[in-house]
Amino acid sequence: MDWLTPDHFTTQFLAGHGNFRYKLASLKLVDSAMCECGEIETCEHVLNECPRYQEEKEKAIRNLQEDHLVMSSMIATRQGFEIFRDVCREILTKKEEEDRRKIRNPE
Numbered sequence: 001m002d003w004l005t006p007d008h009f010t011t012q013f014l015a016g017h018g019n020f021r022y023k024l025a026s027l028k029l030v031d032s033a034m035c036e037c038g039e040i041e042t043c044e045h046v047l048n049e050c051p052r053y054q055e056e057k058e059k060a061i062r063n064l065q066e067d068h069l070v071m072s073s074m075i076a077t078r079q080g081f082e083i084f085r086d087v088c089r090e091i092l093t094k095k096e097e098e099d100r101r102k103i104r105n106p107e
């Protein structure tokens with residue numbers, strides 16, 4: 001499993017305590033644990049449920065030829081891990097951009 005090399009993005013999902021509001025709120029770093037879509041923003045929510053990242057997830061699901069994203073099965077193979085790594089990077093890059101935009105332009 002020498003190909004399983006976590007990076008900045010995959011670590012946030014693998015460890016389950018990345019830059020997600022549920023975690024940040026528990027540390028009192030943000031006021032609300034809610035995602036923009038109205039659900040609690042956990043790692044599982046972002047990877048499996050959140051409609052904000054549907055496009056990124058659908059691409060990964062197509063590449064994996066699966067019905068949905070399951071982290072444990074994705075990281076079980078080299079090819080799966082590469083898809084997992086890409087979708088983690090795409091989701092978190094988009095999320096970081098949106099979060100930054102929101103800080104600059106609060107409603």
Ligand SMILES: [Zn+2]
Pocket residue numbers: 035036037038039041045046049050051052
């Ligand atoms: Zn959401």
